[in-house]
Amino acid sequence: MDCGLSPSLLNSSPFAGKSVLAPTTPAFRFGFPNSRVGGSGIGWRRALVVAASGGRASRSQCEFSGLNAPLEPTTPSGRFLSTVFQNDREYFPLAVEKQLEQLAYDRDEAAARMTLSLASDEACLHRRIAELRALDCGAAVEDVMYMSILYKFSEIRVRLVPRLSKCIYNGRLEICPSRDWELESIHSLEALEMVKEHLTTVVGWRANSKVTDNWAPTQVQRLHLCRVYAASILYGYFLKSASLRHHLEQSLDGGLSHLSTQVCPLGSKNVALSQGGGGMQPLLTGPISFVQGEKHETLKSYVMGFDPETLQMCAKPKSKSAMNLIERQSSALFGDERSGLLLESNEVILTSLASLKRIVLEAIAFGSFLWETEEYVNNIYDLEAN
Template sequence: MDCCLSYTNPRFPTPPAAAPARRPPISLGLRATRLIVVSSASSKSKCDFGGLNAPLEPRTPAGRLLSGVCLDDRGGFHAASRRELERLAVQRDEAAARLQLSLGSDEACLHRRIAEFRHHECQDAVEDVMYMLIYYEFSEMGVNLVPPLSKCAYNGRLEIWPSKDWELESIHSAEVLQMVREHLRAVAGCRANSNVTDSWATTEVQRFRLCEMYAASILYGYFLKTASLRYQLERGLDLSSSHYGLAGRGQHPVSEMFAAGSSYIAHGRVSSPRSAPASPVSYPLQNKPESLRFYMMGFDHESIQMCAKPKSKEAVNLLERHTSALFGDEETGLLETDDVLTTSFASLKRFLLEAVAFGSFLWNAENFVSDVYMLEEN
C-alpha cells in the first residue's frame, strides 16, 4: 500500500494558525509545490518534487523580495537584484562612514556597534541574493533543487525523479561535460553510458559521505568554471607571452583529487580548500595547450586548490548553509550522523550533477554580486 507525505506552499498565505509542533517545511515562497515520498510493497521509494522548491528559505527582506520577483516578474529579476545590492552597499558604507566621523567622540562605541550590526545584516542579505541568483538559474532550466533529505528520504531509501540529467548536463561544453562525467565516475562510480539495469542498481551510502561527495562536487563545479575562464583568458593573451598555464605537470587527474571529499568537510561544516600561490610555468609556444584538458593537466595540487576556493566569505557561508539545510538532521541540525541511505546510481548521478551545476552557478552569482557590492575576501 502506498503512503505519501505532501506539503503545499500557497502563493497567498492564510491567517496564521496555532504554532505547529514541528518545524515547518522549507520553501522559497514561490508557486504551490508538492513533495511526495512514496513507499511501495517492493520497498522502493521515490522523491518526486513537481514545483519550485529549495532547501534554504530566504531569511532577509532582500531575499524574500527577490523570491517574489522570481515569481511575478522574471524579466526584471536581475535588475531587481542589482537594485537590492546597491541599496545594501549604501547602507553598509553609510554606517562605516558614520563610525569614522565619530572616532574620538563619546558616540564612537555606539556607532561601532551599529556598523558591525549593519555589516552582518548586509552580509546575510547578500547571501540571500546570491542564493536567489543560483536558484533563478536552476529554475530557468526547469530543474528543481533536491529538497532536504529529512523530507525526501523515506525509510532509508532515497530516489530522485525526474532525473533532469540532460538539463543539468546542457550547461557544460562538450569538453567540460566529459570531465564532469569522469568526476562522477571517480566520486561515486557512476558510468556515463550505463544501461537501465545498471543505473537503477542500488547502493548504500552514509548520509555524511553523501554530504562529502555533494560538497566536493560543488567545489569541482566552481573549479571548472574558474579554470575554463582562466584558460580562455590566457589563450587570448599575446603569443609573445612567455608564461602560459599555472604550474608543473600534475601527478593525478584533477577529477581524482576531488574524489575523496573528506578534505572539504570538517566537524559538520563545509570548508573550502586552502590556497597557495601558483607558480607560472613556461610552455614553448609551439606546445601551447590547445585544449582545456591539456591546460588543466599542468595544474599541481596547490593550483587546483586555488581555483576551487570560493573568493568570498559570503560564498563559503552560503555553501555551508545550503549543504547543512540539505543534509542536516531535522532534530539536531548536525551533518555527522550514522544514517545509511539506500539509493540508485541514477539518483546518485542526478544528485551530484546538481552539485556541479550549483558550483558553476555559485561562481556566476559571486561574480554578479562583486560588480556591485564589495564582498569580503575569503
C-alpha cells in the same frame, strides 16, 4: 557557523575523493547537447517530483512546489527576491541589482558614520552600529546570492532537490525526473568530459551501463553523500574558473587582439572581464599564467599542468559568502529536518546510481553558478575575501 562539515573537506583539492560504492557498476554514457536549455517554458512551470519509491506515487512523492529549496531566505532582501522570483521573474535581475546597491549603501553609510565619529563620545556606539549593519548586510547578500543561483537553475528548467528528509520514503530515495540533460547542458564538451571522470571517481559511474544497473538498489551513508555533494560543489566552482582561464589563455595564444578586458579586484585576486553583447562576462580568476607560445590542446591537459598555487587559487572560494553558502546548502539538503544541522551518524540511505548521479550533477552546477554569481555580486557589493 558550524554546519557539520569539516574545514578539511571544504579546503580539499577537487580531484580528491573516494567512490560512494565499489566501482563495479557500468556507467551511463553522457549525451552532448549542442546548446544550453534556456527560458522559462511549460517544462519549468510544470510541477516536478522527487519519487522516493517507484510504485506508490500518492504516498511517496514530494513536489518541487513554490520555492521549496533546501535553504529558505531569512532576511528582508531574500524574502523580497523570493516573492519576485515566484511571481515576476522578468523583473528578478533588476531587483537583484537594486537590492545589492541598497545593501552596499547601507553598509558603507554606517562605516562612514563610524569613521566620522572616531574623535567623539559616540565612537563606540557608531562602531557597534557599523558592525551590526555589516553582519545584517552580509546575511542579506548571502540570501541574494542564493536566490540568484536558484534563478540560474530556473533558466535551464531545473529545481534544486528539496531537503532529503522530505523525500525519503521507507528509507529509499529516488529522484525523478532526473534532469540530467539540462544539468549537463551548462558545460562545454571538454568540461563535460571532466565531469564524467568526477562522477566515476565519487559514485563509481561507469561507461556503457545498463538501465537495470543504473536503478539497482545502492546503499550510501548520508554523511558521506553530504561530503561528496560539498566536494562536488567545489569541483564545479573550480571547473568554471579553470575553463574560463583556459579560454582566455587560448584566445591570447591565438592572437585575438580585439579582446577587451577590465580587471576587477576581489581581495588580492583579480578577475578579467570581457565586454560582450550581454555585458561584462567573467573570464579569469587570479593572475594570468599565460606563457607565449605554449598551447594546451584540451582543458584536462591544461588543468593537469597547474602548479599547486594555481590549483588552490582556482578551487578555493574567493569570498566568505560563497564559502558559507556551500556549507549551508550542503547542511540544509542532508541535515536534520528541524535543526538543519548535519548529524554525525551512520544512517544509510537506499538509493540508486541514477539518483546519485543527479545529486552530483546538481552540486557541480551549483558550484558553477556560484562562481558566476560571486563575480557579479562583487562588482556591486564588495564581498569579504575568504
